[in-house]
Amino acid sequence: xxxxxxxxxxxxxxxxxxxxxxxxxxxxxxxxxxxxxxxxxxxxxxxxxxxxxxxxxxxxxxxxxxxxxxxxxxxxxxxxxxxxxxxxxxxxxxxxxxxxxxxxxxxxxxxxxxxxxxxxxxxxxxxxxxxxxxxxxxxxxxxxxxxxxxxxxxxxxxxxxxxxxxxxxxxxxxxxxxxxxxxxxxxxxxxxxxxxxxxxxxxxxxxxxxxxxxxxxxxxxxxxxxxxxxxxxxxxxxxxxxxx
Amino acid sequence: xxxxxxxxxxxxxxxxxxxxxxxxxxxxxxxxxxxxxxxxxxxxxxxxxxxxxxxxxxxxxxxxxxxxxxxxxxxxxxxxxxxxxxxxxxxxxxxxxxxxxxxxxxxxxxxxxxxxxxxxxxxxxxxxxxxxxxxxxxxxxxxxxxxxxxxxxxxxxxxxxxxxxxxxxxxxxxxxxxxxxxxxxxxxxxxxxxxxxxxxxxxxxxxxxxxxxxxxxxxxxxxxxxxxxxxxxxxxxxxxxxxxxxxxxxxxxxxxxxxxxxxxxxxxxxxxxxx
Numbered sequence: 137x138x139x140x141x142x143x144x145x146x147x148x149x150x151x152x153x154x155x156x157x158x159x160x161x162x163x164x165x166x167x168x169x170x171x172x173x174x175x176x177x178x179x180x181x182x183x184x185x186x187x188x189x190x191x192x193x194x195x196x197x198x199x200x201x202x203x204x205x206x207x208x209x210x211x212x213x214x215x216x217x218x219x220x221x222x223x224x225x226x227x228x229x230x231x232x233x234x235x236x237x238x239x240x241x242x243x244x245x246x247x248x249x250x251x252x253x254x255x256x257x258x259x260x261x262x263x264x265x266x267x268x269x270x271x272x273x274x275x276x277x278x279x280x281x282x283x284x285x286x287x288x289x290x291x292x293x294x295x296x297x298x299x300x301x302x303x304x305x306x307x308x309x310x311x312x313x314x315x316x317x318x319x320x321x322x323x324x325x326x327x328x329x330x331x332x333x334x335x336x337x338x339x340x341x342x343x344x345x346x347x348x349x350x351x352x353x354x355x356x357x358x359x360x361x362x363x364x365x366x367x368x369x370x371x372x373x374x375x376x377x378x379x380x
Numbered sequence: 381x382x383x384x385x386x387x388x389x390x391x392x393x394x395x396x397x398x399x400x401x402x403x404x405x406x407x408x409x410x411x412x413x414x415x416x417x418x419x420x421x422x423x424x425x426x427x428x429x430x431x432x433x434x435x436x437x438x439x440x441x442x443x444x445x446x447x448x449x450x451x452x453x454x455x456x457x458x459x460x461x462x463x464x465x466x467x468x469x470x471x472x473x474x475x476x477x478x479x480x481x482x483x484x485x486x487x488x489x490x491x492x493x494x495x496x497x498x499x500x501x502x503x504x505x506x507x508x509x510x511x512x513x514x515x516x517x518x519x520x521x522x523x524x525x526x527x528x529x530x531x532x533x534x535x536x537x538x539x540x541x542x543x544x545x546x547x548x549x550x551x552x553x554x555x556x557x558x559x560x561x562x563x564x565x566x567x568x569x570x571x572x573x574x575x576x577x578x579x580x581x582x583x584x585x586x587x588x589x590x591x592x593x594x595x596x597x598x599x600x601x602x603x604x605x606x607x608x609x610x611x612x613x614x615x616x617x618x619x620x621x622x623x624x625x626x627x628x629x630x631x632x633x634x635x636x637x638x639x640x641x642x643x644x645x646x647x648x649x650x651x652x653x654x655x
Contacts, residue, residue: 186542188537188538218591218592218595219591226528228545
């Protein structure tokens, strides 16, 4: 079943075309990753999907009664706004203490319920954001560069958690990222965006597509090279371990 | 209604009504950094007073309409190339100046301008009291009804969109509530000090609150306390009542900041001793 579909969507901000003629759909249970350089319209695409912007041309269709769990790129909380983790989970829909506790437990941050949101570390903050997004039992989980500011083990752990969530809850996942090496492994489908859709398909297909290589470079600059680099890096760690 | 025949009781009830409505609204004003927005809306209301007197309609109605018009203008114009503080600086003071000029044309009505600039809480009548409490109750009801949606929109507009909440509609609701509170407050503290009644209790409450709801409740308590103590002080010391109430609230803020500072200091020290 198709959850959200964009047909011939174009978006203009003050005369500048951000998206042109984008056709996009996401089905139940799919993991779709949108990659693209800065300013390629990745966040605009997501904002179209959640309904925060209306396309200048084209249509956006959402399944009736669609529940979206949204993890924003950045959530600035004004220091004048007191907000505990527990209270944050009840926004906008109040949840019971037991549900909140279970959600935090699952996210691995059970001890943080009474902490102020502004006192969390980057990784804890992202986990709480994810826990809140999952409370509405979403059909579609949307992550906008959700691992920005996390170190590599942190973001790897975060993505493992996303995969686990998809398996347990069966929700579709739509994410935007530039951390191609981690994301690509988990995705069913990758969309390479640069104002328009350059190419799309399985991770392997996109990584070898000329359009993708034109955007992200080839050889050592490419995503596959980055992926290999990851491997050597972790081996290095193992080697260093006993010596240190 | 013999109790309400005492002008001090009426003044206290008027002030308490305002304090209760201003507290939760003031929290949103603080969280959304709308302090000057409140100011602009309040300053525009003097123009509303002039228009109401010129056309012989109720001052409450006139103020409500101009405050609403001002708030809507600011909302619409924001994000169109001017920095928000520049825009508000222009609009707020233009409205105030225009209002004062307009008032000077009203030769045929003798109005005490001071009573609108600084409030005239001791002259609150039965009718005023009814208007103030109706306005305050309506504002509170509106805020309670929209609380969760307002809070989500305040936190992050996209988060609201994803949950099916329209943040622009919530902004409009806040604007409406602000206009009502300004219209209610004009008799109590006057045009120039309305923003203080919104912001000072909320800012005081921040020091002791760990959730948004608690902040609103503490702000309400601080507001009510300021009204009662302010009335008493002004009665004993023969000082202007509206400004005295605000002065007491400011005193609460200072004490709260000091206590908080002391607490943080101790907290920090005990942490150091731990390690």
